[in-house]
Structure formats: C-alpha cells, structure tokens
Amino acid sequence: MTCAGRTAGWVAITATAPAFAQDLPARYNIPSPVTSIAAQIHDLHTLMLLICLLIFVGVFGVMFWAVFRHRKSRGAVAANFHENTAVEIAWTVVPVLILLGMAWPATRTVIEMKDTSNPDLTIKATGYQWKWGYDYLQGEGEGIRFLSSLATPRAQIEGAAPKGETYLLEVDKPLVVPVGKKIRVLLTANDVIHSWWVPAFGVKQDAIPGFIRDTWFRADREGVFRGNCAELCGRDHGFMPVEVHVVSAERYSAWVREQRAAPTALADAARAPR
Amino acid sequence: MAAAPHDLLHAPHAGPSGLMRWLTTTNHKDIGTMYLVFSFVMFLSGGVMALTIRAELFQPGLQVVQPEFFNQLTTMHGLVMVFGAIMPAFVGFANWQIPLMIGASDMAFARMNNWSFWLLPPAAILLLASFFVPGGATAAGWTLYAPLSVQMGMGMDLAIFALHILGVSSIMGAINIVVTVLNMRAPGMTLMKMPLFCWTWLITAYLLIAVMPVLAGAVTMILTDRHFGTHFFNAAGGGDPVMYQHIFWFFGHPEVYIMILPAFGIISQIIPAFARKPLFGYASMVYATASIAILSFAVWAHHMFATGMPAAGQLFFMYATMLIAVPTGVKVFNWVATMWRGAMTFEAPMLFATGFIFVFTIGGFTGLICAIAPIDIQVQDTYYVVAHFHYVLVAGSLFALFAGAYYWLPKWTGHMPSEALGKLHFWCSIVFFNITFFPMHFLGLAGMPRRIPDYALQFADFNALASVGAFGFGLSQLIFLAVVIKCIRGGERAAARAWEGAEGLEWTVPSPAPHHTFEEAPLVR
Amino acid sequence: MNQASSIHSAERYFVPAPSKYPIIGALALLLFGAGAALWLNRAPSGPWLFFGGVAVLVYMLFGWFGQVVRESESGLYGRRVGRSFRWSMGWFIFSEVMFFAAFFGALFYARVLAVPWLAAGANEALLWPGFTAAWPTVGPYLPSGADPFTPMGAWGIPALNTLILLSSGATLTWAHHGLLQARRGQLKLGLALTIALGLLFIGLQAYEYGHAWTELGLRLNSGIYGATFYLLTGFHGLHVTIGVLMLIVMLVRAFAGHFSPERHFGFEAAAWYWHFVDVVWLILFVVVYWL
Numbered sequence A: 001m002t003c004a005g006r007t008a009g010w011v012a013i014t015a016t017a018p019a020f021a022q023d024l025p026a027r028y029n030i031p032s033p034v035t036s037i038a039a040q041i042h043d044l045h046t047l048m049l050l051i052c053l054l055i056f057v058g059v060f061g062v063m064f065w066a067v068f069r070h071r072k073s074r075g076a077v078a079a080n081f082h083e084n085t086a087v088e089i090a091w092t093v094v095p096v097l098i099l100l101g102m103a104w105p106a107t108r109t110v111i112e113m114k115d116t117s118n119p120d121l122t123i124k125a126t127g128y129q130w131k132w133g134y135d136y137l138q139g140e141g142e143g144i145r146f147l148s149s150l151a152t153p154r155a156q157i158e159g160a161a162p163k164g165e166t167y168l169l170e171v172d173k174p175l176v177v178p179v180g181k182k183i184r185v186l187l188t189a190n191d192v193i194h195s196w197w198v199p200a201f202g203v204k205q206d207a208i209p210g211f212i213r214d215t216w217f218r219a220d221r222e223g224v225f226r227g228n229c230a231e232l233c234g235r236d237h238g239f240m241p242v243e244v245h246v247v248s249a250e251r252y253s254a255w256v257r258e259q260r261a262a263p264t265a266l267a268d269a270a271r272a273p274r
Numbered sequence B: 001m002a003a004a005p006h007d008l009l010h011a012p013h014a015g016p017s018g019l020m021r022w023l024t025t026t027n028h029k030d031i032g033t034m035y036l037v038f039s040f041v042m043f044l045s046g047g048v049m050a051l052t053i054r055a056e057l058f059q060p061g062l063q064v065v066q067p068e069f070f071n072q073l074t075t076m077h078g079l080v081m082v083f084g085a086i087m088p089a090f091v092g093f094a095n096w097q098i099p100l101m102i103g104a105s106d107m108a109f110a111r112m113n114n115w116s117f118w119l120l121p122p123a124a125i126l127l128l129a130s131f132f133v134p135g136g137a138t139a140a141g142w143t144l145y146a147p148l149s150v151q152m153g154m155g156m157d158l159a160i161f162a163l164h165i166l167g168v169s170s171i172m173g174a175i176n177i178v179v180t181v182l183n184m185r186a187p188g189m190t191l192m193k194m195p196l197f198c199w200t201w202l203i204t205a206y207l208l209i210a211v212m213p214v215l216a217g218a219v220t221m222i223l224t225d226r227h228f229g230t231h232f233f234n235a236a237g238g239g240d241p242v243m244y245q246h247i248f249w250f251f252g253h254p255e256v257y258i259m260i261l262p263a264f265g266i267i268s269q270i271i272p273a274f275a276r277k278p279l280f281g282y283a284s285m286v287y288a289t290a291s292i293a294i295l296s297f298a299v300w301a302h303h304m305f306a307t308g309m310p311a312a313g314q315l316f317f318m319y320a321t322m323l324i325a326v327p328t329g330v331k332v333f334n335w336v337a338t339m340w341r342g343a344m345t346f347e348a349p350m351l352f353a354t355g356f357i358f359v360f361t362i363g364g365f366t367g368l369i370c371a372i373a374p375i376d377i378q379v380q381d382t383y384y385v386v387a388h389f390h391y392v393l394v395a396g397s398l399f400a401l402f403a404g405a406y407y408w409l410p411k412w413t414g415h416m417p418s419e420a421l422g423k424l425h426f427w428c429s430i431v432f433f434n435i436t437f438f439p440m441h442f443l444g445l446a447g448m449p450r451r452i453p454d455y456a457l458q459f460a461d462f463n464a465l466a467s468v469g470a471f472g473f474g475l476s477q478l479i480f481l482a483v484v485i486k487c488i489r490g491g492e493r494a495a496a497r498a499w500e501g502a503e504g505l506e507w508t509v510p511s512p513a514p515h516h517t518f519e520e521a522p523l524v525r
Numbered sequence C: 001m002n003q004a005s006s007i008h009s010a011e012r013y014f015v016p017a018p019s020k021y022p023i024i025g026a027l028a029l030l031l032f033g034a035g036a037a038l039w040l041n042r043a044p045s046g047p048w049l050f051f052g053g054v055a056v057l058v059y060m061l062f063g064w065f066g067q068v069v070r071e072s073e074s075g076l077y078g079r080r081v082g083r084s085f086r087w088s089m090g091w092f093i094f095s096e097v098m099f100f101a102a103f104f105g106a107l108f109y110a111r112v113l114a115v116p117w118l119a120a121g122a123n124e125a126l127l128w129p130g131f132t133a134a135w136p137t138v139g140p141y142l143p144s145g146a147d148p149f150t151p152m153g154a155w156g157i158p159a160l161n162t163l164i165l166l167s168s169g170a171t172l173t174w175a176h177h178g179l180l181q182a183r184r185g186q187l188k189l190g191l192a193l194t195i196a197l198g199l200l201f202i203g204l205q206a207y208e209y210g211h212a213w214t215e216l217g218l219r220l221n222s223g224i225y226g227a228t229f230y231l232l233t234g235f236h237g238l239h240v241t242i243g244v245l246m247l248i249v250m251l252v253r254a255f256a257g258h259f260s261p262e263r264h265f266g267f268e269a270a271a272w273y274w275h276f277v278d279v280v281w282l283i284l285f286v287v288v289y290w291l
C-alpha cells in the first residue's frame, strides 16, 4: 500500500530507463562529460597530464641519459662543477611561467563553477546516514520531496546473489531533472558531512550539517548518471549512491504531474526527517 | 684521554646493561636504534592493516571484513603509518646521524631524548588497544573529521590521548634537534657547511614545533565536543564542522612536508656520494627547502576545495599550492645536475635514491593536478588522491628511508649490507609498488571513492591488480628485514668510509661507530 | 681532524648518565591517557588509573628536576648547556603560543566567519530562520533571541585580573633585578609577591567561573561563545597555575641559596614563562572579554 504508492511515480521512470543512452562505465579516465563544466575539467586534466608528461620525459630523459652514460663502470670520471646561478634562476623562472599557463584556464573554470545565479530549478539535497533526501524548492516541480536510498539487495553485496550491472550505483528513487536547464543544488546534511557527487556533471559538493552550500549543473543530454557519496560518513558511506535521470522537458513535466497525483508519496515524503 | 676530574662527564660509560640499558639510555645511538626498530614494527602493523584492506577490496562484495571494521582499518592504517612508522623513522635517522654529521658528542638534551622515544610505545599501546574496546577503534579517517569523530566510541578518546602523547614526543624531539643543530656544531662547521640532511631536519623541526600544538588543539576541541558539551563543530551552537578541517589541515599540510623534507635530506646525501661529485646547488637546495616549509603554511585549504569555499578562497589556495612545485622542482633539477657527468655506481642506496626521484616526481605531478581546484573537485576523495599520496609517501618517504638505511647500515652495524639482497629488495619494491598504486590513478579518475569497503563492478579489474601488487610489495619488505638481520649478525666488514664517494664527518669515525663519538669536538675546515 | 688541544675538555658538553625518569614519565602518561579515556567513558577503573598517572608524573617531575638542579648547582653545565637551555625554553614557549593560536583561531573563525554565515542567505532562510549574527551568541538553536546567558563583562574582575597580572610581571622583574645585583632579600620578596599575585589571580578566576556558571548561566555548552570562553580562559588558568608552581620552586631554591647573579637560568626560564602567560592574558582580555 504505502510501499506501492511510494514507488508508483518512479515505476514509469525506471521502466523506461534502459531506453536512455546508458554510457559505458569509465575505466581509465574521467567519465565522458555531460555538462560544460565537466568538459572543461576533462580538458584541463588532459592539458595538465600532457604538460606534466612532457616535463617528466624531459627531466628523466636527462637523468636516465646520465644514469646510463655517466657510470663509473663505463669509465666515466666525475666532473667537479657544483654551482651555477644562471641555471638555478632559469629552472626557477621557467616553471613559474608554466604554472601561470596552467592557472589561467583553471581560474576561468573556477569562476564559472561558482556562478550559481539564475537557476531554472533549485533542489535541496540533504545527506542522511545513509541516504539522500531531495526537496524541489523552486521551479517546475516545486514541493516534491522524497528520500533516495540504495536499491542493491543485501544478497548481492554478501555474494549470495549475482551482482547486477549497476551494482551499488542504483537507488530506489532517483533524482529527476530536465535536460538543458540550469539546476542549482543546495547541499546540507542532517548528521555528519556527506558529499554529493556526479562525475559526469563535474559536480562534487560537501553537504555540511547546519550549513547550506550550493553548486549547479546543466546537463547537455538525456540519460542516467550515477555517482556516490564522497565524504566518509560512517558505516555505510560506501552504500549511499546518487542516481540522476536527465529527461526531456515533456517527460519531466509528466513526471512532475505523476508525483502530484500520487498523494501518498507526498504525504510520505512530508514525514521524512528534515 | 680524559683525566680523573672529568669523571662525572664520563658517567655514561658506567651505564646499566641488559634491558635497563635500553630503558634508561641517554646515548643518541641507542635511542636512534630504538626509534628505527619501533618504526619498523609499526610499519609492519600498519602494513598488515593495509593488506587486510586490500584483501577486502580484491573483488566487489563484502568478503573479509564488515564495513564498520573496514573504516577502522583505514583510519588506523593512516594513523599508524603516519605517526608510528614514517615520522619516528626520520627521528631515528636524526638521532643517529645529526650528532655524527655535525661533530657533536650527543644530542643537546640526552635525557629528554630518551623520554621523547619512550613516549611512543605508550601512545602506540593506546592506539592499538582501541581496537579492543567497546565500539572498536576510531573509524573517522586519519583526518578525524568532525562531526563523524564526535559520534565515535571510546576508541576515539584513546586515539585523542595517543595523539596528545605523540605530540609531546614530537615537540620535545624537535626542540632537541633544533638546539643540537644550532648549538652543538663542531668548530668550523658553519651553517652553510652543514650536511643537507641536517638542514632539512632543522627546518622540519621548526615545522613540528609550529604545527603539532595545533593538532593538539584540534583534537582537544573534539574531546570537549564529545564529552563536555561544547559546540566548536556544531552549527546549532554557532560552531562549524568545516572549522575543524581548517585547523586540522593547518597542521596536516605542513605535516606531509614533515614526512618528506628529511627524505629530501637523505637523498641529497646519497646522490653526491654515488655520483662521486659534490651536490649541485647546495645553497639553492637550502633555500628551496626553506621555501617549501614557509609555503606549506599557506596552502592547507587545498584539501577542502569541495567544502564550498568562496571563489576567492579557492583561487588563493590553488595558486599558493601550485607555487610549491617551483622549489620542489629546484630540488629535482639539482639532483639530476648532481648526477650529470658524475661517475656513478648503483649500490642499493643509490638505487633507492634514483627510484625515489623518479617515482616521487610522479606523485608530485599528481599533487599538482590535485591542486587545480576544478580537477580536484572531480578527484577529491577518490582513489586518485590515494594514488597521489602513496606515490609521495611510500615511493617518497619510505623509499628514502630505505635508501638511508642501506647507506648508513655499515656505520651502524660495522658490516656492509648484502648487495644482492638489497638490489632484489629494490627491484621487487619498485615493481610491486607500481603494480599496487599505479592502477589507483585510473580507479580514481573513473570515479571510485576512497574509504569504501565495496565498489561498483567496473572497478573490479584494477582493484584485483592493486591487491595482488600490495601482497607482493608487503612480502618484498621481508627482504629488507632479512638484510638488516644479516647485516647485524655479520658480513663483509665496513671501512670507516664505507662508500667510496661518501663525504662527511660520520665517515671519519670507525664502523661501527663507537658508543661515544666526538667527545672532543673535531675541527672542520 | 681531532684537535683536542684547541677545545679544552672542561668545556666539553655535559651528557647526563642513564636515567630512570624518562621511562617513569612514559608510564605516567600511559596511565594518564588510559585512565582519562576510561573515565570519560564511565569505567570505574578510570579515575584510579588517571590519578595514578598523575601521581607517577609528579614523582617523576620532582625526581627529574631535582636532578637537574643538583647537576646545575654542582657546576656541570657549562656555558653551552646554558645556551641550549635558553634556545629550548624559547622554542617551547613558541609551541605553547601555537597551542593557544589554535583556540584563538577558532574564536576568530567562529566570530568573523561562521556566525555571520549562519545568519545570512540560504543558511538563515532554510535552516536557521530568524537567527541574527551577534556576539556573544549561543548559536542558532535558540532563535527566540532570549539570551540564555549573560556574557562576562570586561570591566569587573577581568580588568582587576589584568591589573594583577601586569603588576605581577613588574614584581617579578623587580625580583630579577634583586638577583642580578645580589640583593637576595629583594629576590625573595619579589618572588613571594609575584606568587601571591598569581594565587590571587587564580582565586579570582575561580570565583568568576563560579559566578558565570551559576548566576550568569554561562556554561561550556553555551554555544560557541561558552566553548571558546572556557577553553581559552581555562587553558590560560592552567598555565598560570603551572607558572605559579614554577615560581614556588624558584622561591624554594632562592631560600636554599641557589642562583648567582651570573648563573640563574632556572629563574629566567620561569620568568619568561610568566611573561608569556601575561601576554596571553592581555590578548585574551581584549578579544574574549572586551571586544
């Protein structure tokens, strides 16, 4: 009864989930970005990696040259130089310049990430030991509230049943948001610090009890995106995933209507701890 | 030599023997040895915890331990390794080597030196005993973030008192080192002639004196929040959980340099010795070390990018953190320049030193990548960070400790360490180290959080690989134990100057170094 | 290299003989730590271990410092040992400064950052409606605005205490002058006066605590104000107590005929410590009581 009512609104979403483009899980690198911020982070990381690799090859090229050539066993005789102010200055100044080159794009991204103004939709996410509570504060769907907790059955965790494809990354009621809209997320927590993280959005924000911190994202395409709680929060820290369904504007409106139509769901959510 | 009137000065000669010798000793060499043995025991304990973690993470699902205990293991592994293994090991080196290197008869406060050491076992007992109290050990991570740490059971209190005691020990040890270096140098040993190891330790000691009391303050606030109703870290009372993080990392970031600067010192002794060429850029090495130490007080919030600081804060801490790459780079470049056109040989100390530069730099680069705030938002609290800090702590601090141990073992034991075993230890360590920790970069980037006992399926392969590597790495460390035991028991006799290119006062005294050295100060020209 | 003749052996650095005190001190702290943890968790053995640890520690301190005093008085410490003592006392006091800095930092952070944040923007709107930033505060969990405690005023006992500590600094310096000019009477009188002033300070502080706790309703749990107030003043009080104990030891030593105008580092160390405690109080008075 309550249980059925509670899940009613989600059935539609979950049933259609496989229809979305499900990204292959990332293995070697940052998951393919779905927001402009995540894309910038991805590119920043690639840039940094390349610069570091270059310096690395340079420095260790020299070192290994010395290691192989300037060996006593190959008859090398030690030189006696041990000081040169010019090179010291050079290898202080050049890294500074390289760092400036890295800092410039990073600064732009920082400023953009911090700009949470003018959202289309504001959602409050509250961390509980060990689940997330969502609260649509402003925009279409205002007033919808629900809790979202791990859906993976205990048996899979304990090895008594085969593990599903989205093992540990699935929840009973995912967060649903419209595509292409600026979503501002307000984070807080009820007990200890948690952290709300969706890698594909380039969003990670600690949820601090007693404080509200915010972040934002604008998903470029529809799909199911998964993340985790990213701050040690006690026993089940590893078991409080984040699952976000990005849907088209029409489907979003339909979902909102369904939520409104399922009074038990709302009544139930209203009882959720604040 | 000395005549009757100096009897009192020679009192140490008539010390007790057996166990009482070790309990009461005021000799820097005895105390150094005890520090080293203690830290190795703690390394093994922390290592066993790490292997249990890796066993659980070998495959998805819960197999070996329960989540609550897993968190205890992670926390205690971090605390034991940082405060029990790495820090005391460097103090052990300082005890053995600083008086020998500056031509002093002992540490400035020989009796307090003993106390600094003997405070460690009680702290270790409190820490390890906490596994057995109701509720178990603290499981709040080695960073002990409030309010999670306020929720913990009695194990947390034991950890707090253990940290207090460790702090007292570190502060006394640091004051001892500062005073020894400033006041006990042999005539002619000016500061700018001092071996670099002494310089790095002098600067490290200042860091210790400045930040250990801050850690004591932070955990004291947790203690009063836990038991006396204060609201330091509770917003309801006007406090702020994030305030804990600021205070902790004001300690915590300098702390990581406390664990690397002496390592830089050891490497700076070894590279010139085996390149048979003086250290390149001595003065700039000193300035670089000092710059790192000073900068380390202005970067702490790079551990807190995800807490949601204002943009100005993020930018400031990002820039300041990036700057540290400059003096660290100066060090790396100077080491390479020292090797350039040397006449190098690669005995075990040099192997570990070269390996250190190579692998530590990887860790430094990933640190720099973490320093870029937007990237850190993505990788913070993932295995990417775990990879970063094991590259700098294991392949950095720990490898430098091994390098130093191989380098000075002849001076300590009078025998040369087994070359074959030393080389085997190095190659096993560096290979297994990379098998263990390199895949963690991929795991972190792909989105695996840290401090979790179970994970999503796409992370399975790399975790299995890392676990295999960890067991290999752990087993490889038994080779080191074998080398040390063999070296104490016997082996090729070491000359006073055990290595051809070694320079410095410690190589002018016989091997093994007699119980008392430099009772008459040498003159340094 | 060994140039024995150039360095006279009489200037050789004193290295103490093996000593049992450090290991006793280690045992003391083990009992102390274990006892405290057990006590806080209501294990009956806790207080026993705790006070056992304290007793052992007191024994150790008496024995150890007694030995140092004996060594010093028998002239074992040369000039270089004296210099070591000076350096070490200086850096020890610096470490104490950093300890206090953690708590002053907390006060600053809470007052300048955390409390205003809590009273503004989304924090106020969504979590703590009606909370306004003010100092002192119990924090937002009592939004009614009815102050459940009265803050400690600066111009009563605290101001008096400031005066007391300042004059104690003066009497101590006066005692030091007496020592330097070999006027032993002035030394002893000055020390005794300083100790008396210190005790008076502690007494007044204890009275004030009682007053705050029972009449003003200012407790440890009175929000961030109560927390920083008690921890800062409490640790300061503890340091005054330690300082008084050090001065008492110096007074006893003065009566025993110790110290000469040239050599009296023990006295100086106690004086440095006392001045440090003094300075901490001044900062405390300004930022905790006054502003």
Ligand code: HEA
Pocket (backbone or CB within 6 Å): A052, A055, A059, A094, A095, A096, A098, A099, B143, B256, B257, B259, B260, B302, B303, B321, B322, B324, B325, B326, B328, B329, B330, B332, B360, B361, B363, B364, B365, B366, B367, B368, B370, B371, B372, B376, B379, B380, B381, B385, B388, B389, B392, B393, B396, B397
């Ligand atoms: C020995 C210990 C040690 C050392 C030396 C370092 C060194 C550095 N660390 Fe690391 N760090 C840790 C131990 C250490 N760290 C630990 C334990 C943690 C995790 C704590 C926890 O959360 O549990 C951590 C976490 C950590 C974070 C937070 C990550 C997170 O939680 O999200 C960051 C972010 O900025 C960071 C940055 C750096 C930087 C920039 C350096 C720099 O000092 C590195 C500088 C070196 C180089 C850059 C390489 C050599 C330089 C050159 C060859 C010159 C040329 C280079 C350029 C111009 C690019 N570290």
Ligand code: HEA
Pocket (backbone or CB within 6 Å): B043, B044, B045, B046, B047, B048, B050, B051, B053, B054, B074, B075, B077, B078, B079, B081, B082, B086, B140, B141, B142, B143, B386, B390, B393, B394, B398, B436, B450, B451, B452, B470, B471, B472, B473, B474, B475, B477, B478
């Ligand atoms: C300071 C130094 C240090 C050192 C040396 C190490 C050494 C190792 N660490 Fe690390 N580690 C930390 C400091 C250190 N660590 C810190 C600070 C954290 C963060 C904690 C936190 O999140 O709060 C951490 C966290 C950490 C994690 C993440 C845990 C989590 O997030 O849940 C992992 C996971 O793999 C790990 C693994 C290892 C391994 C495999 C080693 C190996 O190098 C250990 C090798 C040693 C041995 C294995 C022991 C020797 C051998 C024997 C005893 C013989 C028996 C052996 C066999 C039978 C094989 N460590």
Ligand code: CUA
Pocket (backbone or CB within 6 Å): A127, A128, A130, A193, A194, A195, A229, A230, A231, A232, A233, A234, A236, A237, A238, A240
């Ligand atoms: Cu919630 Cu981790």
Ligand SMILES: [Cu+2]
Pocket (backbone or CB within 6 Å): B252, B253, B256, B299, B300, B302, B303
């Ligand atoms: Cu850091």
